[in-house]
Amino acid sequence: MLYVNFGEALLDPMAGYEIPCNMMQIFSLKLAKTPINSGSIQLYGYIAARDEVDYMLNYVFKRSRDDPIIVQEGSIIEMTGPKRGIALSCDVLLEFDMRIKNGDKETEDLQLIDGISEFNGLHMASRPLEIRIDGNCGAVDMSSALVSYAVGAVVEVAISDVQTGFDLSLSSIISLVEVHEVHKEFQLYHGTVSESRGLRRFVIAVTLDTVLGLKFKIGSKGSNSNIERNCSFEAKLNGYASHHINLEFASILVKVTWAAVPV
Template sequence: MQPNTCAAFACFTTKCIVDSTKMGENETKEVATDTSEHVWFPFVFENSTHRDGAIYENTLLRKEWFGFDFADRNETRLEPMMLTKTTKSCLYYQGFCRFHFAKHMLQFFSLTLAKSPVSSGPVQLYGYIAVRDKRDCMLNYVFNHRRDDPVSVQQGSLIEMTGPKRAIKVGSAVLVEFDMRIKNGEQEEDDLQLIDSAMACINEIPWKPIKHRIVGKCGTVDMSFASVEHAVEATIEIVILEVQRCFSLSVSSCIYAMQDYEEIPLFHGTIDQSRGLARFVVAVMLDTDMLLKFKVGNDVIRYRTFKAKQHGCVSRRIKLEFASFMMKVTWSTI
């Protein structure tokens, strides 16, 4: 299905890979790690670059997006979990609140450094990818790293997301802004511009995750996102407890999107002590199961299931010989 979110110059289909995974603990679902994937070349606004200030002087862009103040680079002030608790207005019927409704939400599934000026080794990336919606028209960062805190990424590898801070509403036009650079020496003027511009997403119709390929001066970034229908906001909090030895950990969320479960990488790293992970916000279709997948080392995989609700929170636990995990998922409408 072709989304009308962004005008595309061309597209091509990549190989389909489907993985059916047995969950264990009496939980079995099919999780599609990749499905008939398409890569789109979206329309990027002319004269919308940030480094040279062109986006701030673009009168046509300001006219079309009159509610957005492009000069305001502050992060959204809205927090997640704003409607977690039930209120006096809540009216439940057959288990669902009839006052607070699920809404279509934009969900980023992954970011990938598709092409790099250095093919044989990692580069250091910094900058941001952010989304503006009509909830407050301010920047909601999906990726955000300063120059003094870059991330090391190889060509073809995932770029770990740092957001969004709260759910992204698709009830009206959404703008995606990005300015990413490659650190290339001691001085910022020596750095390479990876991508810098803005693009629009204007369609509410749900679709499967599609990689939107942004071709820049010194490389290419793939942004995989989709509109999730009738969604609620899931805020995921994870704490690692009782660590007995060092181990590698990968955490991802699997959500239902257009007849398949799609995986969203949340965290990948080494754990050597008790700690809490960053808070993650994910859009989940109401009354479907969200799966949290924990991969410990190379062969230990555990899943926990959470049914998407309009309000409330649920906690689960995983206990292994050398560590235990406590997770809490808080549900909210927006």
């Protein structure tokens, strides 16, 4: 397969024909090994997928050297994408170039991983599997699976009327119907909310006519107990739905727009 387009994938997930297809869902990225024996590192670079939709770079992770993510060995690398679903009717090419900031000059940085890996839609498992991407100065573990007959759920979360800061954890639950209704839960966001804001947009592959579950865990400052709120959305070819969560100290609006991958 020849790739000649070096641009970034389209932001609009609604473009093209709206039909379900096999999609690749990346559940998590984890820093498996580093040359640093202890402590945190500053990580930047990118991991991106190219599929047959437009062969453009669909970034799963992208950070500049001026805005690195701080992680430790064994910890989750927070993803920044993808911008749209990753079609897996044929092949997907995964490109990666991730580096460890190691000084004032870029020439002093360490190359964590660098290269490409190809995933074949005919051979990719429906059960979540973890693969290791090895590099010169460490490794990244990626958990992913094929989601059959899927559409993309574009999840937007807006937080308003914040009265006091709180910790927020958001995870998603999807059904992998080809593996005897196995339900996979994976984290989308974890952090502290101190003011009204919107979270980044999340794009999740969901099999048509199954249910996307979203789980919110909210911990108020000064309290040892967590509040849990759940909402669910039935996967459709198009349209959108919303859910409102009212708390004493904040309001959370969840909107899910259904968008089949353009083919």
